Amino acid sequence: MDALASTRVAxxxxxxxxxxxxxxxxLVCMDTVGVLKADPFREAYPDRLMDVGIAEQHxxxxxxxxxxxxxxxxxxxxxxxxxxxxxxxxxxxxxxPHLDVKLIGANGGIAGGERDGAxxxxxxxxxxxRTMPGMTILVPADASQVRxxxxxxxxxxGPTYIRIGSGRDPVVFSRGEPFEIGKIRVxxxxxxxxxxxxxxxxxxxxxxxxxVLATIGIQATIVEVxxxxxxxxxxxxxxLRRTQAAVTVEDHNIIGGLxxxxxxxxxxxxxxxxxxxxxxxxxxxxxxxxPLLDKYHIxxxxxxxxxxxxxxxxxx
Amino acid sequence: xxxxIRALEDMARQIRMDVVSMIHESGDGHPGxxxxxxxxxxxxxxxxxxxxxxxPSWPDRDRFILxxxxxxxxxxxxxARKGYFSIDLLPTLRALGSILQGHPDVNxxxxxxxxxxxxxxxxxxxxxxxxxxxxxxxxxxxxxLTGDGELQEGIVWEAAMCARTFxxxxxxxxxxxxxxxSGCAIESNNGLLPILPKWQAxxxxxxxxxxxxxxxxxxxxxxAQRETRAPSMIxxxxxxxxxxPFMEGDNSWHKRVPTAVELSEALAALKDRA
Numbered sequence: 341m342d343a344l345a346s347t348r349v350a351x352x353x354x355x356x357x358x359x360x361x362x363x364x365x366x367l368v369c370m371d372t373v374g375v376l377k378a379d380p381f382r383e384a385y386p387d388r389l390m391d392v393g394i395a396e397q398h399x400x401x402x403x404x405x406x407x408x409x410x411x412x413x414x415x416x417x418x419x420x421x422x423x424x425x426x427x428x429x430x431x432x433x434x435x436x437p438h439l440d441v442k443l444i445g446a447n448g449g450i451a452g453g454e455r456d457g458a459x460x461x462x463x464x465x466x467x468x469x470r471t472m473p474g475m476t477i478l479v480p481a482d483a484s485q486v487r488x489x490x491x492x493x494x495x496x497x498g499p500t501y502i503r504i505g506s507g508r509d510p511v512v513f514s515r516g517e518p519f520e521i522g523k524i525r526v527x528x529x530x531x532x533x534x535x536x537x538x539x540x541x542x543x544x545x546x547x548x549x550x551x552v553l554a555t556i557g558i559q560a561t562i563v564e565v566x567x568x569x570x571x572x573x574x575x576x577x578x579x580l581r582r583t584q585a586a587v588t589v590e591d592h593n594i595i596g597g598l599x600x601x602x603x604x605x606x607x608x609x610x611x612x613x614x615x616x617x618x619x620x621x622x623x624x625x626x627x628x629x630x631p632l633l634d635k636y637h638i639x640x641x642x643x644x645x646x647x648x649x650x651x652x653x654x655x656x
Numbered sequence: 657x658x659x660x661i662r663a664l665e666d667m668a669r670q671i672r673m674d675v676v677s678m679i680h681e682s683g684d685g686h687p688g689x690x691x692x693x694x695x696x697x698x699x700x701x702x703x704x705x706x707x708x709x710x711x712p713s714w715p716d717r718d719r720f721i722l723x724x725x726x727x728x729x730x731x732x733x734x735x736a737r738k739g740y741f742s743i744d745l746l747p748t749l750r751a752l753g754s755i756l757q758g759h760p761d762v763n764x765x766x767x768x769x770x771x772x773x774x775x776x777x778x779x780x781x782x783x784x785x786x787x788x789x790x791x792x793x794x795x796x797x798x799x800x801l802t803g804d805g806e807l808q809e810g811i812v813w814e815a816a817m818c819a820r821t822f823x824x825x826x827x828x829x830x831x832x833x834x835x836x837x838s839g840c841a842i843e844s845n846n847g848l849l850p851i852l853p854k855w856q857a858x859x860x861x862x863x864x865x866x867x868x869x870x871x872x873x874x875x876x877x878x879x880a881q882r883e884t885r886a887p888s889m890i891x892x893x894x895x896x897x898x899x900x901p902f903m904e905g906d907n908s909w910h911k912r913v914p915t916a917v918e919l920s921e922a923l924a925a926l927k928d929r930a
Binding site for chain 1: 715719761762763769770771773774777780781782783784785786787788789791792810811814815817818821822
């Protein structure tokens with residue numbers, strides 16, 4: 341059983357820390373105080389938690405107005421309600437004027453939404469946002485990294501989306517690991533047979549798969565791509581040139597997210613054999629996170645098998 | 657500030673001439689929705705708002721959002737006449753590389769306070785601006801000019817519902833009630849009418865004026881500024897295409913370019929009223 345820690349609590353902890361040192365930090369909720377476990381924020385800064393009601397489009401446009409007058413609003417809700425219901429508000433009133441509005445999307449991925457079912461499992465958010473000029477997109481792997489990402493994003497002006505999970509999220513990193521926007525992180529370089537690129541809490545599964553691969557003679561390099569935009573193209577291309585084989589692992593539709601981003605680098609910069617592990621363009625269903633990921637082919641076995649195949653393809 | 661109504665009316669006439677000329681020269685744009693808002697723009701920019709064209713980002717300035725962004729030709733001419741940028745730039749409307757985009761871009765045109773063009777967003781953005789004022793201890797007002805057709809957007813009612821929660825008394829909205837949307841008359845379309853009772857029900861401070869009577873507009877705005885708790889809504893009765901007889905009430909001028917002959921006819925009519 342994996343150790344768990346809440347990415348939602350971690351996000352609020354990060355926000356509390358930012359708010360303590362900067363009176364411009366505002367948390368905009370849409371009846372989502374409970375989602376973010378943001379009661380401590382409300383108690384500490386009652387004037388700076390603004391709950392606008394169940395009205396995501398209004399919330400994002402409202403935040404745009406706050407930011408245009410020098411405030412630093414953070415909008416927190418379920419990932420899909422920000423990126424789909426309020427998609428145009430994010431695009432036209434946050435990204436286009438390039439305002440310093442931060443967006444936190446909970447229930448990212450099928451494991452992030454787990455028992456809530458497909459209406460609350462979001463596997464489109466990253467693909468949608470990647471097409472918006474000037475957006476920074478962060479997919480931290482666990483609670484401690486969410487906290488770090490919030491702190492770093494808070495000090496970096498510009499529109500930013502941070503994807504978080506269900507609140508029952510596997511621990512991947514020890515606390516305090518620094519988070520640098522726009523840079524890949526090579527976590528382990530056992531060898532150059534294949535590169536495994538992953539982000540979000542499924543990074544834990546990717547790490548496990550790399551260990552299994554070593555036992556069958558495939559030495560992999562595992563790379564965390566926590567910043568999906570701006571993508572560290574040079575860093576990724578450098579790894580690809582060494583391995584010429586890659587597997588991507590993400591809890592998102594394989595269309596539009598990390599798999600697509602790496603495929604673009606492969607196509608334009610560094611040819612390599614590629615297999616994409618992720619949600620295979622279907623809607624998922626309710627269920628506990630672990631078995632759910634297994635059922636939708638984001639299991640350790642799936643990653644191992646994909647890696648085995650791309651290595652074989654490369655050698656042919 | 658110009659307090660002389662006659663001088664304000666002359667300015668409105670000048671801006672209307674700018675509007676029809678700009679659309680003729682650029683070969684594209686929305687004359688009807690720009691002409692209906694000119695008197696409101698003049699009342700705000702030349703006799704109400706605390707702004708400094710030499711310092712467009714002055715933090716204490718009053719804000720203005722043209723929620724019906726397609727009326728921007730009227731706003732661009734107003735900003736130029738106010739001194740934010742040269743009137744020589746007006747003919748560059750919609751041209752490649754111009755500071756005057758087809759719809760307002762806050763980062764391209766000096767004097768704009770918000771990007772707009774996608775309908776329905778002004779009130780939400782304005783509410784955010786008004787909340788920022790309160791948190792920063794500033795006393796600027798936020799003016800939002802919306803169309804009547806755009807009130808059909810759902811987000812408008814999200815904002816309507818939310819405004820009293822935050823008691824944004826500094827938010828003053830004006831509806832350009834010209835009774836036409838892009839494709840049809842407001843009456844023929846859905847259950848939007850009557851408009852004001854809906855805002856009253858959400859707790860807004862409501863007034864009704866003739867949107868072409870600058871004196872009435874100024875009086876209503878002053879009353880609205882005196883209201884400190886409730887946000888204000890002013891329903892301004894206007895005529896689409898106002899000032900150009902052959903455009904008035906003819907919705908084909910929602911988006912249409914006057915020919916050279918039509919332009920001289922329009923300019924002559926506007927001069928005649930002087």
